[in-house]
Amino acid sequence: MNKIGVGYASVTPLEKKYVNEALDSDRLSPSRYVHQFERSFSAKHNKRYGVMCNSGTSAIHIALEALKEIDGWDEGTEVLVPALTFISSSNAVLHAGLKPVFVDVDPMTYNMDPRQIGQHITGKARCILPVHAFGLPCEMDLIAVIAQKNKLRIVEDCSDAHFALYKGRTVGSWGDLSAFSTYVAHTIMTGIGGIAITDGEHCAEILRSLIAHGRSCTCEVCTASDPNQVCRKRSDNEMDRRFLFERMGYSYRVGELEGALGCAQLERxxxxxxxxxxxxxxxxxxxxxxxxxxxxxxxxxxxxxxxxxxxxxxxxxxxxxxxxxxxxxxxxxxxxxxxxxxxxxxxxxxxxxxxxxxxxxxxxxxxxxxxxxxxxxxxxxxxxxxxxxxxxxxxxxx
Ligand SMILES: Cc1ncc(COP(=O)(O)O)c(C=O)c1O
Missing domain, CATH: 3.90.1150.10 (Aspartate Aminotransferase, domain 1)
Structure with a gap:
């Protein structure tokens, strides 16, 4: 018998068809498939925007960086994270120059225990980062009440719980932003990859900019660098906005092959x-x-x-x-x-x-x-x- 593995990357004729179409399209930078995956994934979570990137860790990182910019958080601002999770949930907090404050987990669910969050909230706390562990959602109604009472943002790490439900609502639909990994072993996989979702238009623009070196214009035309289309805003500035950088960004993009895999996986x-x-x-x-x-x-x-x-x-x-x-x-x-x-x-x-x-x-x-x-x-x-x-x-x- 072959080893019974913990993870599985299923590639059916549908994934192959879409990947081949992407290869034949002569356009591997993020375009049709990436944008389709972003739209469809975010819509399934009742969110208006999705930004696909190269990992779940990057998705959490840019979500926190976007809130840091929008809310004007200082370096060292505190983010409450579970004391048991894959290390990248809390690493992403550190990557964003923030401070993880650990909260113990519930011994039955293995998720952050909402009853223990209060004791860790200090004047420097600005965000809760619940992680839905092993496919089981956190008690998001309780966490949402605590967040509202203490004026804290919520960034959900849904990497291990794609489409899991709590009280009839999908994980990822509660947070100001939510992040998912689509790395091979994950339920919806794109080889490598991740996605951050949000309802905020400005927030989505920051996310797109952050994954592309901090670039000024992040519209679909500029993202795809399609020579046959011209961005409306490209000429309103002396310099082409694709080469104007507004913030400290990262190189966190993926391409059409990952987008194609994602679209097929979503159908399945x-x-x-x-x-x-x-x-x-x-x-x-x-x-x-x-x-x-x-x-x-x-x-x-x-x-x-x-x-x-x-x-x-x-x-x-x-x-x-x-x-x-x-x-x-x-x-x-x-x-x-x-x-x-x-x-x-x-x-x-x-x-x-x-x-x-x-x-x-x-x-x-x-x-x-x-x-x-x-x-x-x-x-x-x-x-x-x-x-x-x-x-x-x-x-x-x-
Ligand atoms: C809970 C959790 N968050 C984040 C990640 C990071 O995902 P990635 O490996 O795509 O960066 C993982 C990876 O498995 C995870 O389990």
Whole structure:
């Protein structure tokens, strides 16, 4: 049996058709497909604008930079982030010259615990960055109330929870801005890539400028550098606005190949999502006899989980994560630890031993791991994962 991986990049004839059309179009810089992906992705989240860029990290970074410019935040302004997430959520805060302030997570959902946010809000806080972990949305209604009461902006990191629902509303539709990664293992993937969405026209213009070196005009004609079209504004200035730079920007663009992949994946989103839900549901059913020993993803009817992966937390002290994951890996089942953050060497160097102040995050970072439940896997593979986990746990508990 091939290794059962945690992630999957599915490329069907539809992705190939669109990519080939992009290649044949003789225009690889962002144009038709990128703009179509941006429009369609943002519309699906009830947002007016989407800006595609080269990674989820870049999407969070430019979202924060845009708010920093619009609201006039100082360097070191505080952004509240979960104490358990993939490191790039909090790295992006640092890239923007801001200060991450960590908030412990809920031990059941693994998401930022809204009940613990208040104690971390200081006079320097301006933004909350909730991360919807492993496909499960944060309690966004509570977070939105806290943000409103304390005049804080919200930037959602939806990288791991494309199209997940909370109380009937898609993640990414709550924030002032929201960011998504479309890197290969993600539910909607474009190879490399990311997208930031917003309702603000001015904000979207800043985002477009930031991904293109801080350029002045970011209209679709200038972005595509199409020699057959002329931007209306190009001649209202002595200098062509494509070569006028208004702010410190970055080179965060993607091209038509990523846009083409994204458009195809969006058309297949329903099919991708339902296969993941079906696989995860099957795993939960098969593993439920082990619930005294393993915490499985259990969530209420307010949540529409999209299972970018299948998280498992070891509750028993009779065996370690390493013992269980070594066994699974030996049996050809790939595993990953559940996003240890505060004990990463770089964060220990920067912040010292702060993990002890975040007991839930520390416990999950020590005992949590995930396996794959993606749309490239089937019923037989779910049964194999469940039987192997059962085998291992029964052996350890004997
Ligand atoms: C929660 C979260 N945020 C951000 C990212 C960063 O995405 P990228 O690798 O596209 O920069 C990831 C990557 O997997 C992630 O899991």
């Amino acid at each position: 989103a329903g099919e991708i999502m339902s296969a993941r839900r079906r696989n995860a549901g099957r795993l939960t059913e098969l593993l439920s006899p082990l619930q005294d020993v393993l915490q499985l993803p259990i969530y209420g009817s307010d949540y529409g989980h999209t299972f970018m992966m299948y998280p498992i937390l070891i509750k028993s002290g009779k065996f370690t994560r390493k013992e269980l994951t070594d066994f699974l890996e030996m049996k050809n089942i790939e595993t990953r630890p559940m996003f240890p953050l505060l004990n990463q060497p770089i964060y220990r160097k920067m912040y010292g031993d702060i993990e002890k102040h975040y007991p839930n995050a520390a416990m999950i970072a020590r005992n949590g791991f995930y396996v794959g439940c993606h749309h490239g896997l089937d019923e037989e593979e779910m049964a194999y994962i469940a039987a192997t986990v059962k085998d291992a746990v029964e052996g350890f508990m004997r």
